[in-house]
Amino acid sequence: MFRCPYCEFSGKRSEVHNHLAESHADTLGTRVDEFTGHTFFIVTCPVCGASYEQVTKKARRDPSFVSEYEHEIRLVVFDLLLYHLQGEHNLPSPPSPLPMGEG
Numbered sequence: 001m002f003r004c005p006y007c008e009f010s011g012k013r014s015e016v017h018n019h020l021a022e023s024h025a026d027t028l029g030t031r032v033d034e035f036t037g038h039t040f041f042i043v044t045c046p047v048c049g050a051s052y053e054q055v056t057k058k059a060r061r062d063p064s065f066v067s068e069y070e071h072e073i074r075l076v077v078f079d080l081l082l083y084h085l086q087g088e089h090n091l092p093s094p095p096s097p098l099p100m101g102e103g
């Protein structure tokens with residue numbers, strides 16, 4: 001069972017993956033390379049602060065840069081984050097005991 005690093009959501013890897021792309025896209029940063037004009041999407045690990053960049057061959061100001069494409073990119077960068085969490089932070093972690101009573 002994977003756990004979302006940003007909230008309480010947990011599920012299969014693919015479920016967490018989609019959840020990240022849909023709910024936590026605001027955690028991604030972007031930058032535009034001055035020389036090539038390519039847009040880089042930056043994902044930062046919420047646990048250790050490591051960051052990964054994924055270049056896109058399209059610039060955001062490109063009219064063909066539709067939101068659908070942006071969703072694809074989110075999936076790519078969050079895939080990088082999930083691999084990082086698996087490799088560096090032992091995801092998926094064993095299920096933590098649920099607190100008894102209200103929660």
Ligand SMILES: [Zn+2]
Pocket residue numbers: 004005006007008009019020023024
């Ligand atoms: Zn979440």
Ligand SMILES: [Zn+2]
Pocket residue numbers: 045046047048049050084085088089
């Ligand atoms: Zn990390």
